Each structure stands twice: as C-alpha cells, then as structure tokens.
Amino acid sequence: MTAVAPARRGGGGFSPMVMLAVILVGVFSFAAFFTLSAFAPELTTGRDGRAHALSTSAVGFAGVVRLERVRGVDVSIGRQPMDPARLESLVVLTPENPISIEELDDAAGSATLVVLPKWAVGPHPTHRGWVSRYSQYDDGSLGVLINEIAPGVVFAQAEGEGAVRLSYRDKTTRTSGRIERLQTISGPNLTPMVTDGSGRTVLARFDRGGFLPIYILADPDFLNTLGMGDRNTAQAGLAMLDQMRVENEPIIFDVTLNGLGASRSALRLAFEPPFLGATLGLAIGAGLLGWRAAARFGPAAPARRAIALGKAALADNSAALIRLARREQRMGAGYARLIAGDLAELISGSRKSDEEAAALLNRLAGIHGVTPNYTQLEAEAANAKTPHQMLEAARKLHAWKEEMTRATR
Structure with missing residues (x-):
C-alpha cells in the first residue's frame, strides 16, 4: 500500500511583502497627485x-x-x-x-x-x-x-x-x-x-x-x-x-x-500653514489605523446577527432585564430550589417536591460527607442582600451540585 503525501497548502497569489509594497506605492501616488495638483501653477x-x-x-x-x-x-x-x-x-x-x-x-x-x-x-x-x-x-x-x-x-x-x-x-x-x-x-x-x-x-x-x-x-x-x-x-x-x-x-x-x-483653493489650503498640521495629523492617523488593521492579532471576529436567536439569546435578554431591574439578590431562593430539583431528579430518577428534594439531598450529603448541606446553602442564597453576595452563593451551589453528582455515582 502506497502512502500518499498530503498536498502542500498554497501560500496565496502574492506574498505579504509584495502586497505591502503595492499599498505603499498606491498611497504615495495618491498623495503626490493631490499635492502636485494643488501646487501645479508654482511648478x-x-x-x-x-x-x-x-x-x-x-x-x-x-x-x-x-x-x-x-x-x-x-x-x-x-x-x-x-x-x-x-x-x-x-x-x-x-x-x-x-x-x-x-x-x-x-x-x-x-x-x-x-x-x-x-x-x-x-x-x-x-x-x-x-x-x-x-x-x-x-x-x-x-x-x-x-x-x-x-x-x-x-x-x-x-x-x-x-x-x-x-x-x-x-x-x-x-x-x-x-x-x-x-x-x-x-x-x-x-x-x-x-x-x-x-x-x-x-x-x-x-x-x-x-x-x-x-x-x-x-x-x-x-x-x-x-x-x-x-x-x-x-x-x-x-x-x-x-x-x-x-x-x-x-x-x-x-x-x-x-x-x-494661482488661485486659492481648499485643496491648496490643506497643504499650507496653519492647516498643514491638521493634514499631517490626519495622514498619520490614517497610517496608524492601516497598520493596526494589517497587524491585528488573530482572525477577524465573525459577524453576528443584530437580533440573536435561540435559548441563549432568551436567557441573555432575561438576565439583562433582571439586572436592569436590580433584582439579582432576590433570585437566590428560587435558584437554590432549581438546583435541588434538578439534582434530586438526576439522582433518584423521578421529579420530587421542594421539601422532598431538600430532605433527600441533606441525607445524601451526610452519608457521603459533603459539607455544607443543602439547607445551609439555600439559606445563604435566600439571605443575599447584594448582587455580589448572590453571585457568590450561586457559585457555591453550582460547585456543591458538581461535588454531589460525583459522590453519588
């Protein structure tokens, strides 16, 4: 059986240095044309x-x-x-x-x-x-x-x-x-x-x-x-x-x-003091922008839809509304019950009420030595007063869910 070497990937029609030279020549020619047009009578x-x-x-x-x-x-x-x-x-x-x-x-x-x-x-x-x-x-x-x-x-x-x-x-x-x-x-x-x-x-x-x-x-x-x-x-x-x-x-x-x-013109004024400084500043700024665009790190970010679709967009919009209303800290108890219900269903295979889920999780945490138990984490999330405290309580609940999942497998 004969191995076939992978085809070499082409480097493109022009090298980067050739394209850079073409751009520089074009910019110089464009600037020279306008400068000579402005001062043609003097020449x-x-x-x-x-x-x-x-x-x-x-x-x-x-x-x-x-x-x-x-x-x-x-x-x-x-x-x-x-x-x-x-x-x-x-x-x-x-x-x-x-x-x-x-x-x-x-x-x-x-x-x-x-x-x-x-x-x-x-x-x-x-x-x-x-x-x-x-x-x-x-x-x-x-x-x-x-x-x-x-x-x-x-x-x-x-x-x-x-x-x-x-x-x-x-x-x-x-x-x-x-x-x-x-x-x-x-x-x-x-x-x-x-x-x-x-x-x-x-x-x-x-x-x-x-x-x-x-x-x-x-x-x-x-x-x-x-x-x-x-x-x-x-x-x-x-x-x-x-x-x-x-x-x-x-x-x-x-x-x-x-x-x-030679008559006065806007083009001529752009190359004479005091407007010459502004013209040079614009030229330097355009050059820096061109250099930044050519030397950027990584590929260009793909274009995104103006109005996103799907569950992620719905969740982002809901979160934005909650954040706009400043109600993050009031979501603690509900988030804790959501975590408990999902984890209890995952472990037992059936949907349970909030009280049954809490009791099951506290008992399993004691059996497997996972601390703190669910009731303590639920109380911390419900008592959060600031968005920062709510975020910290949510992180603890998520980490506790991961640990319980591994312990009960």
Missing part, C-alpha cells in the same frame, strides 16, 4: 519665450529678477492677485494683452510699474525657450494695450540703434548700451521720470487720481534679458527700479496677467 517653468518674469528669452524678465536677488533685493514672483504682500511692494506688471482697470487694481501694489511690450516674437524653431523676432509693436497696438488705464497716451519709436543718454528725476544721468529703435511715451496726466537726450519720456508716472503711484516704462529693453546682457543698460534699468522703490521695499514681478497665476 510651471514659464520657459515659453514670452515677455514675463519666468521667461529666459530675450524679451523675458528672468534676468532682472536674478540680478536684483544678487544685489540683495527681496524679489518674488506674484502668482496670486490681491495678495496682501503687494500693498508693501513695488509690483512690476508685464501685460501682453489689453489690461483693464479691474485687472490693474487686483494686481497693483504700493507702487506699480507697467512695462509695455516692444517686440512681436515667436518661438524659435530649434531651441525651446528662445524666440525669433518678427517685428516691433506699432503705436496703435500699444495704445489699445493700455487705453483703458491710461487714455490718450501716444507712443513713438525712434529710428536706428545706439546708446541712449538718460536723465533721471533726481538730476542724475546715465548712458545705456545700444538700444534699437528706442520707444518713448507722451500724453496727458504723465509726469516724466526718465527722459532721453532729446527730452522724450522713457519712464513716466501716470496720475489717475489715486493715491498709489502708477509708472509706465515705454521701452522694455531696459529691463528684459536682452538689456541685462549689457552692463550699462542693466545699470540704467536697475536705477529706474530704485527710483520707484520706497525705503528699499520688496519687488514683486507679477505673472497673473500672463496667465501663470
């Missing part, structure tokens, strides 16, 4: 070749941002309109489309500089982030750009290319590097801040009746990356910014008008 590189503070192209302003930071100036990128920090900063706007009064008010700071565009450009065919110059904006296009915030302003473009001698409002003069087709501004409600050698306005203060100053820079080549490539032009442009700043206030380069802003 935008802005290397699109356009004229804004994140662009490193010739018409972009990333160069002046970096240069001001090297000089020790507090410079930041403004992605949220109506940020309270703007009220204590010089805000630089670089609009590419017509700007409305509402947009200006939302983005303005303690002082606001509007840098007008000059060159119409397109993406470079072979280098990402570079641009190819197509043409120069005409005065009509520039007028449409700021007509709502500064009506009546007129622009002019000089011919040729060369260094520009600039006169500042504080009576200082500087000579820039080579500027191609210098762009100037004129019109009502304009106060010249920086002029060229012919007295044409390059930087002006616009008076629109408000208490917060608005400045307009006609030629962006004094601040864009193309201008920062020349030492003299860079010094001239930085001197313009210094003239507009009050007591070394910070500078915010706005990008909301360029479509790179």
